Amino acid sequence: xxxxxxxxxxxxxxxxxxxxxxxxxxxxxxxxxxxxxxxxxxxxxxxxxxxxxxxxxxxxxxxxxxxxxxxxxxxxxxxxxxxxxxxxxxxxxxxxxxxxxxxxxxxxxxxxxxxxxxxxxxxxxxxxxxxxxxxxxxxxxxxxxxxxxxxxxxxxxxxxxxxxxxxxxxxxxxxxxxxxxxxxxxxxxxxxxxxxxxxxxxxxxxxxxxxxxxxxxxxxxxxxxxxxxxxxxxxxxxxxxxxxxxxxxxxxxxxxxxxxxxxxxxxxxxxxxxxxxxxxxxxxxxxxxxxxxxxxxxxxxxxxxxxxxxxxxxxxxxxxxxxxxxxxxxxxxxxxxxxxxxxxxxxxxxxxxxxxxxxxxxxxxxxxxxxxxxxxxxxxxxxxxxxxxxxxxxxxxxxxxxxxxxxxxxxxxxxxxxxxxxxxxxxxxxxxxxxxxxxxxxxxxxxxxxxxxxxxxxxxxxxxxxxxxxxxxxxxxxxxxxxxxxxxxxxxxxxxxxxxxxxxxxxxxxxxxxxxxxxxxxxxxxxxxxxxxxxxxxxxxxxxxxxxxxxxxxxxxxxxxxxxxxxxxxxxxxxxxxxxxxxxxxxxxxxxxxxxxxxxxxxxxxxxxxxxxxxxxxxxxxxxxxxxxxxxxxxx
Amino acid sequence: xxxxxxxxxxxxxxxxxxxxxxxxxxxxxxxxxxxxxxxxxxxxxxxxxxxxxxxxxxxxxxxxxxxxxxxxxxxxxxxxxxxxxxxxxxxxxxxxxxxxxxxxxxx
Numbered sequence: 001x002x003x004x005x006x007x008x009x010x011x012x013x014x015x016x017x018x019x020x021x022x023x024x025x026x027x028x029x030x031x032x033x034x035x036x037x038x039x040x041x042x043x044x045x046x047x048x049x050x051x052x053x054x055x056x057x058x059x060x061x062x063x064x065x066x067x068x069x070x071x072x073x074x075x076x077x078x079x080x081x082x083x084x085x086x087x088x089x090x091x092x093x094x095x096x097x098x099x100x101x102x103x104x105x106x107x108x109x110x111x112x113x114x115x116x117x118x119x120x121x122x123x124x125x126x127x128x129x130x131x132x133x134x135x136x137x138x139x140x141x142x143x144x145x146x147x148x149x150x151x152x153x154x155x156x157x158x159x160x161x162x163x164x165x166x167x168x169x170x171x172x173x174x175x176x177x178x179x180x181x182x183x184x185x186x187x188x189x190x191x192x193x194x195x196x197x198x199x200x201x202x203x204x205x206x207x208x209x210x211x212x213x214x215x216x217x218x219x220x221x222x223x224x225x226x227x228x229x230x231x232x233x234x235x236x237x238x239x240x241x242x243x244x245x246x247x248x249x250x251x252x253x254x255x256x257x258x259x260x261x262x263x264x265x266x267x268x269x270x271x272x273x274x275x276x277x278x279x280x281x282x283x284x285x286x287x288x289x290x291x292x293x294x295x296x297x298x299x300x301x302x303x304x305x306x307x308x309x310x311x312x313x314x315x316x317x318x319x320x321x322x323x324x325x326x327x328x329x330x331x332x333x334x335x336x337x338x339x340x341x342x343x344x345x346x347x348x349x350x351x352x353x354x355x356x357x358x359x360x361x362x363x364x365x366x367x368x369x370x371x372x373x374x375x376x377x378x379x380x381x382x383x384x385x386x387x388x389x390x391x392x393x394x395x396x397x398x399x400x401x402x403x404x405x406x407x408x409x410x411x412x413x414x415x416x417x418x419x420x421x422x423x424x425x426x427x428x429x430x431x432x433x434x435x436x437x438x439x440x441x442x443x444x445x446x447x448x449x450x451x452x453x454x455x456x457x458x459x460x461x462x463x464x465x466x467x468x469x470x471x472x473x474x475x476x477x478x479x480x481x482x483x484x485x486x487x488x489x490x491x492x493x494x495x496x497x498x499x500x501x502x503x504x505x506x507x508x509x510x511x512x513x514x515x516x517x518x519x520x521x522x523x524x525x526x527x528x529x530x531x532x533x534x535x536x537x538x539x540x541x542x543x544x545x546x547x548x549x550x551x552x553x554x555x556x557x558x559x560x561x562x563x564x565x566x567x568x569x570x571x572x573x574x575x576x577x578x579x580x581x582x583x584x585x586x587x588x589x590x591x592x593x594x595x596x597x598x599x600x601x602x603x604x605x606x607x608x609x610x611x612x613x614x615x616x617x618x619x620x621x622x623x624x625x626x627x628x629x630x631x632x633x634x635x636x
Numbered sequence: 637x638x639x640x641x642x643x644x645x646x647x648x649x650x651x652x653x654x655x656x657x658x659x660x661x662x663x664x665x666x667x668x669x670x671x672x673x674x675x676x677x678x679x680x681x682x683x684x685x686x687x688x689x690x691x692x693x694x695x696x697x698x699x700x701x702x703x704x705x706x707x708x709x710x711x712x713x714x715x716x717x718x719x720x721x722x723x724x725x726x727x728x729x730x731x732x733x734x735x736x737x738x739x740x741x742x743x
Contacts, residue, residue: 104683107702111676112676114708114712115708118668121720122719241697275697275699277684284684285685288677288681318723318724321716322720333706397721481738622645622648622649627736
């Protein structure tokens with residue numbers, strides 16, 4: 001770290017501050033007069049993490065320092081960092097939101113995100129620590145042809161990271177805009193620059209600490225909220241839930257979800273229904289498919305895999321997963337209270353009014369618990385939760401960019417371009433930094449270009465590709481003697497192509513014809529509905545008139561949406577791949593693409609034998625089980 | 637890879653201690669993995685096909701489905717704890733013994 005670098009770091013910090021404070025404001029969840037509170041909390045978190053980056057930057061001298069913090073992270077630290085890397089805004093805000101809108105199904109959804117770590121713990125973490133170095137390709141290249149492995153591994157890592165990154169950047173931009181009203185583009189750039197400052201100067205050391213700090217803040221914020229929500233009930237689960245299902249706002253939400261079938265249900269039955277399955281998940285096969293992608297995909301996520309190279313031994317890798325499971329699982333249990341608490345206190349409809357996906361459940365609950373929208377404490381708590389959400393996005397994005405940059409610099413540049421020749425450490429670090437800037441710039445560009453796109457399914461797609469391509473390849477190269485270069489190449493290609501291909505022909509993609517037909521139906525039905533409302537308004541019955549006014553507002557909203565949809569699909573008849581309707585009816589490809597990925601590795605290995613893969617099997621198998629030379633592997 | 641000491645890897649995996657480690661570990665891991673995957677998928681499958689069971693109230697308004705979902709967390713933690721205890725007490729010791737023998741012998 002030179003003086004010049006340090007000066008850059010300071011300028012970067014100043015730049016982010018300037019961008020944040022000079023930003024153009026629109027209406028956000030935080031009221032104008034309390035916005036300074038949010039920025040104060042933001043500034044405190046940014047200052048703390050920047051100071052750590054400044055300290056970390058002095059320690060980044062070699063490629064090992066940059067990619068893996070020199071392998072010097074402890075199991076406990078790594079456990080927190082994994083939690084910080086994994087608990088993205090989607091799980092922090094998304095799952096609480098899902099529970100606040102759909103009750104039981106939202107909670108059931110969170111289970112898969114934790115169970116995923118059993119796969120990581122039992123079959124992936126320790127072997128990868130024992131034979132790996134910096135990247136996913138390092139594991140594959142140990143016994144299979146290095147050049148091929150680095151090419152297919154890097155492509156897969158970049159694909160998975162880009163999907164995940166796009167979802168984070170777009171989701172983050174929308175989130176910051178909704179919370180504090182900063183322009184979408186400016187929030188995307190702010191997230192990008194801040195993340196670049198951490199990764200560029202502090203490498204894995206700074207990224208690790210940013211993730212640890214964010215995870216600790218997240219847990220503290222959630223614990224405080226849950227205490228406030230649960231304490232009035234003497235920490236009794238049935239008493240708390242009794243109050244949730246007895247709430248008219250919750251009962252009204254269930255009635256609107258069930259539609260006609262709710263007509264014969266009592267208020268108590270409607271409330272109880274909130275604790276029963278089926279309000280969100282309609283297709284069990286789709287749900288199982290999603291579960292498979294989560295449970296097998298996490299073990300193939302490059303930014304999670306990379307975290308196991310930062311600890312010195314297999315024992316520390318194991319310890320880090322156990323800690324991560326305690327933190328992540330504990331957090332999801334807290335989310336149960338956040339989601340149900342928000343449904344009771346704020347109300348599902350009020351939450352959806354701010355953000356249709358329900359993402360504002362947690363922040364709005366914080367505001368309510370602090371004393372409401374007009375109180376100082378309420379706004380302080382909203383500000384704190386908003387700042388944590390911002391830190392969450394930055395920390396996850398930093399991990400993703402580091403993983404993608406390592407694939408470019410370490411696998412493609414050093415491994416393929418230099419063909420494994422010795423590249424001086426300084427040149428390796430420079431390559432890593434250049435790759436970081438390239439990936440960071442790409443993330444910002446994609447984030448801005450994808451404005452307004454529905455990217456929610458991209459996270460599920462990233463998991464599906466990781467489960468269908470990376471997971472079978474890593475698992476079989478570690479545990480199957482006959483696994484060969486041909487098998488891995490075929491597995492990577494088939495897993496990625498099938499998962500992406502099925503998604504492109506699935507209901508996730510927009511089908512203009514279907515959109516137009518649905519919109520037309522709304523517009524066609526409008527006159528009849530409008531006259532019915534007019535009749536009700538003219539009837540003189542106060543109750544009927546009140547209902548009619550509500551119906552009128554809903555109708556206006558539906559018509560506006562239908563008109564917008566019509567304009568969006570104007571002149572288009574088919575989806576981006578030229579289809580009129582989905583070929584594949586599931587939203588999640590995992591149930592097909594994961595078995596096909598495994599099959600491709602098996603077939604490819606049996607068809608194309610590879611002497612090197614087989615000759616090195618005893619070495620790989622002995623090392624992954626015993627850790628022989630593992631400690632030495634980190635020191636060179 | 638930087639040049640490691642010459643280790644006869646075939647001898648390592650033929651070592652009876654390695655064979656013991658391999659056998660115990662493989663059986664244990666396969667069993668736990670299969671159990672955890674089956675137990676996890678029972679939750680969404682049950683939610684889809686056994687809704688009446690999930691609706692049975694067990695503890696105030698808390699129904700079977702909610703307790704089952706909570707039990708998934710407990711089971712995941714127990715598996716993690718159980719595995720790391722067995723690995724720490726048994727697998728690590730065997731692995732360290734093997735590593736000590738061959739790292740010394742080969743250097």
